[in-house]
Amino acid sequence: MSSDTLPPYLNIAPDTARDDLDPPVGTEAFGNIALACQQGRDDLAGRGLDETGAKRLRLFSTWEITKYLIPVAPAHFRRVLRQNPDLPQGRSETEGGAKWFTLDEVLQLRVHFAAQGSKAKAYLPYRPEGLPAKIVALANFKGGVGKTSTCAHLAMSAALDGYRVLMVDLDSQGSMSSIFGARVEDEWGTVFPLLARHYGETLQADNQRRLERGEAPVPLDDTLSQALKVRTQDVIHKTHWPNIDLIGAQLNLYWSEFQIPVWRMQSRGWKLWDALGDVLAADGALADYDIVFLDTPPALGYLTINALAAADILLVPLGASFLEFDSTGRFFDMLHATFASIEEGENTAARALGRPEMAFEWDAVRALVTRYDASQQAEMAGLMQAYLGRTLSPYRQDFTALIGQAGESVNGIYEADYRDFNRETYARGRATFDETYAEFKKLLVGIWRREELARGQAAAE
Numbered sequence: 400m401s402s403d404t405l406p407p408y409l410n411i412a413p414d415t416a417r418d419d420l421d422p423p424v425g426t427e428a429f430g431n432i433a434l435a436c437q438q439g440r441d442d443l444a445g446r447g448l449d450e451t452g453a454k455r456l457r458l459f460s461t462w463e464i465t466k467y468l469i470p471v472a473p474a475h476f477r478r479v480l481r482q483n484p485d486l487p488q489g490r491s492e493t494e495g496g497a498k499w500f501t502l503d504e505v506l507q508l509r510v511h512f513a514a515q516g517s518k519a520k521a522y523l524p525y526r527p528e529g530l531p532a533k534i535v536a537l538a539n540f541k542g543g544v545g546k547t548s549t550c551a552h553l554a555m556s557a558a559l560d561g562y563r564v565l566m567v568d569l570d571s572q573g574s575m576s577s578i579f580g581a582r583v584e585d586e587w588g589t590v591f592p593l594l595a596r597h598y599g600e601t602l603q604a605d606n607q608r609r610l611e612r613g614e615a616p617v618p619l620d621d622t623l624s625q626a627l628k629v630r631t632q633d634v635i636h637k638t639h640w641p642n643i644d645l646i647g648a649q650l651n652l653y654w655s656e657f658q659i660p661v662w663r664m665q666s667r668g669w670k671l672w673d674a675l676g677d678v679l680a681a682d683g684a685l686a687d688y689d690i691v692f693l694d695t696p697p698a699l700g701y702l703t704i705n706a707l708a709a710a711d712i713l714l715v716p717l718g719a720s721f722l723e724f725d726s727t728g729r730f731f732d733m734l735h736a737t738f739a740s741i742e743e744g745e746n747t748a749a750r751a752l753g754r755p756e757m758a759f760e761w762d763a764v765r766a767l768v769t770r771y772d773a774s775q776q777a778e779m780a781g782l783m784q785a786y787l788g789r790t791l792s793p794y795r796q797d798f799t800a801l802i803g804q805a806g807e808s809v810n811g812i813y814e815a816d817y818r819d820f821n822r823e824t825y826a827r828g829r830a831t832f833d834e835t836y837a838e839f840k841k842l843l844v845g846i847w848r849r850e851e852l853a854r855g856q857a858a859a860e
């Protein structure tokens with residue numbers, strides 16, 4: 400065998416390799432690398448921003464509106480606009496060219512069409528009056544399975560559909576916060592103070608009982624006293640989407656993973672898993688929004704446990720590969736162990752005190768195949784379907800180059816301008832995420848309907 404056909408790893412000369420090396424690396428090098436990344440990131444992010452440094456949502460054309468958002472014939476759409484000069488009329492880039500609208504305008508138009516249009520078409524999304532928002536968690540301790548992408552796309556489709564969405568980023572990597580253009584200074588701009596407040600309130604109640612027993616109260620430290628003043632609304636950011644708000648994340652949020660167990664040690668009765676859900680409910684977020692999406696980190700830490708316990712709907716994305724299937728199986732195993740042990744701990748105490756027992760319950764749990772390649776993964780996906788049955792959604796979210804390729808400022812299909820793509824490619828990529836949303840919306844609507852009927856029945860009895 401001549402040397403030029405040798406595999407690349409068999410002809411490495413030690414002296415050449417040594418000459419290629421840089422000197423050994425110290426801690427400060429990490430700081431420099433981080434700085435370089437930060438500068439590059441700001442450069443990239445800056446390209447999608449307006450003069451004030453805020454992200455801007457693109458406009459929507461008549462074609463897109465009448466095809467995807469308000470399903471009426473384009474001619475009818477134009478006629479209704481002409482007949483109602485008070486409605487948003489859109490703007491065109493060229494004389495007589497296609498009309499473009501902001502999402503706010505689309506939402507106004509939808510209300511008009513819903514009030515005037517034929518009753519058979521459901522222009523406005525369904526939500527029974529008086530029932531709380533649904534909380535949806537995307538979780539899997541396997542990384543890179545599509546949690547954040549699916550979560551962001553679901554939030555955007557729900558917003559296009561007219562729902563009011565609150566997005567909560569629980570991953571200290573802050574990917575979701577970047578997608579929605581939020582700049583979070585430190586942990587005080589994340590859910591951290593809300594969790595701290597929940598603990599602080601527990602401690603206050605404990606102290607009340609201590610005082611009644613004639614014991615000394617446990618003092619609240621500065622963090623807790625500060626956190627007691629923070630409301631959900633204080634940490635909510637507006638985004639460039641008129642009907643998507645965000646609670647962001649930042650690296651310091653990771654501190655919660657160390658702080659929460661310490662608090663729990665100090666107050667054994669603190670239901671740490673209920674903190675997020677309780678605070679969102681207490682502050683009225685479940686009335687202010689229709690859907691709350693929780694994006695979680697690739698770990699089953701305390702933040703993820705809070706998300707899972709708060710969730711009504713749990714979506715577990717995974718790819719149709721052996722490793723992801725295997726790892727997802729272990730994730731469910733960990734969920735079982737974690738929640739069973741919380742129930743066991745709570746119910747042992749409840750039984751001793753003669754109180755009713757508790758059990759966690761989810762309205763729906765679905766695993767969802769993401770990044771699916773039918774030409775390579777059909778057999779694997781079929782096998783997963785056979786074993787998981789109804790837990791695995793039969794719908795498979797295709798791999799689409801549109802997400803990976805979406806440029807520096809664009810974070811997904813719904814933010815991309817379809818004119819940048821071949822229309823066929825765009826339609827296929829978009830259909831993938833429209834279907835993902837439709838699968839989710841079936842669950843959402845079905846669950847609300849189930850509750851609406853149960854409420855009617857309870858009232859009749």
Ligand SMILES: Nc1ncnc2c1ncn2[C@@H]1O[C@H](COP(=O)(O)OP(=O)(O)OP(=O)(O)O)[C@@H](O)[C@H]1O
Pocket residue numbers: 541542543544545546547548549570574695696697769770771796797798799800802803
């Ligand atoms: N349907 C899809 N088609 C093509 N690429 C996809 C699709 N869904 C996700 N991806 C890509 O896969 C990668 C991982 O996705 P994502 O960040 O959503 O995963 P994640 O589970 O949130 O990861 P992490 O565990 O790090 O939070 C990203 O590069 C994303 O662009």
Ligand SMILES: [Mg+2]
Pocket residue numbers: 546547548570574695696
């Ligand atoms: Mg993620």
